[in-house]
Amino acid sequence: MTALLDINGLTIDIDRDSGPARVVDGIDLSILEGESLGIVGESGCGKSLTMLSLVGLLPNRIRATGGTAHFAGRDLLRLSPAELRKIRGAQIGFIFQDPMTSLNPVMRIGDQIAEALIYQTGLDKPAAMAKAGDLLELVGIPSPRERLMAYPHELSGGMRQRVMIAIGLAGSPRLLIADEPTTALDVTIQAQIVDLVRDLKDRLGMSVVWITHDLALIAGLADRIAVLYAGTVVEDAPVDLIFERPTHPYTRGLLASLPTLTDRPMSRLPSIGGTPPEPGRRPAGCPFAPRCTLAVAACQTEVPRLRPVAGSDPRHRAACFVTAKEGAAA
Ligand SMILES: Nc1ncnc2c1ncn2[C@@H]1O[C@H](COP(=O)(O)OP(=O)(O)OP(=O)(O)O)[C@@H](O)[C@H]1O
Numbered sequence: 001m002t003a004l005l006d007i008n009g010l011t012i013d014i015d016r017d018s019g020p021a022r023v024v025d026g027i028d029l030s031i032l033e034g035e036s037l038g039i040v041g042e043s044g045c046g047k048s049l050t051m052l053s054l055v056g057l058l059p060n061r062i063r064a065t066g067g068t069a070h071f072a073g074r075d076l077l078r079l080s081p082a083e084l085r086k087i088r089g090a091q092i093g094f095i096f097q098d099p100m101t102s103l104n105p106v107m108r109i110g111d112q113i114a115e116a117l118i119y120q121t122g123l124d125k126p127a128a129m130a131k132a133g134d135l136l137e138l139v140g141i142p143s144p145r146e147r148l149m150a151y152p153h154e155l156s157g158g159m160r161q162r163v164m165i166a167i168g169l170a171g172s173p174r175l176l177i178a179d180e181p182t183t184a185l186d187v188t189i190q191a192q193i194v195d196l197v198r199d200l201k202d203r204l205g206m207s208v209v210w211i212t213h214d215l216a217l218i219a220g221l222a223d224r225i226a227v228l229y230a231g232t233v234v235e236d237a238p239v240d241l242i243f244e245r246p247t248h249p250y251t252r253g254l255l256a257s258l259p260t261l262t263d264r265p266m267s268r269l270p271s272i273g274g275t276p277p278e279p280g281r282r283p284a285g286c287p288f289a290p291r292c293t294l295a296v297a298a299c300q301t302e303v304p305r306l307r308p309v310a311g312s313d314p315r316h317r318a319a320c321f322v323t324a325k326e327g328a329a330a
């Protein structure tokens, strides 16, 4: 299978008065046609900036400074703003975290979806309104055509997030990027949104990137998981292997901090001590070494690259001098 999106050695720097500070440090990621990729990692590790860089939406003073990101054969990092505008929405759709800030509160939702459709597809207003009703039906909103007339505040949080998904799908994108789209919702609604996106992915044959802090939530949707730490991919594997054979010490820490059914409600979760490096203050060697209980001398001086995990599936890779070869003798 060919990759729809292939990111190689992506670096992103923040332009500070004191000089550039690196936040994304050589990310390698690829997404196959029809595949769903979960991206996990703690706050500040560069998940959102990585995705925003693809469609030319990085904030002021933050720039992609190296690497390539081929999408359907073209390097997105080298396209003009006008070319990227054509790709946004039409080929790469986005869903963001908080529908209350992304939806216009004084505009009926039908008009908002129709606006996206007119922009993406050039439909006229009546055709766009009809299609907007179809999209609301597709994302599972009851009485979809009546709902076109509603304002955002008249819908529940989960329904608003479904409207955001409808807008994300308006241009029939080949890739849908969801950046923590359920964080503001309660747990049962989160699960419904995950199910909806999985169902839509299968029906529409698109690829999905789903960014989250929540490894357990993503398990039901993702074919593959990439674990980010301090602006690099530290592990990348089919979802089952992330749970059955977590290899990078950071991934193991993330899994250890998941609540299990046997935990007593008030028992404390084990967590990873320390904090990730600040942008621009990366240690010389492995960025996780200062927090890692397994670190050896090489970890302090050399940056480990993603490499196949010994004795595992060929698609399972981890960036660790110590654990990636653990299974070699077995
Ligand atoms: N507009 C900005 N100006 C300055 N620094 C920024 C800006 N946006 C992000 N950063 C910094 O870049 C780093 C990566 O940010 P990013 O938003 O990609 O993190 P994230 O992994 O999406 O985190 P979260 O899980 O909190 O959304 C962070 O350390 C953050 O402080």
Ligand SMILES: [Mg+2]
Residues within 6 Å of the ligand: 047, 048, 049, 179
């Ligand atoms: Mg983010």
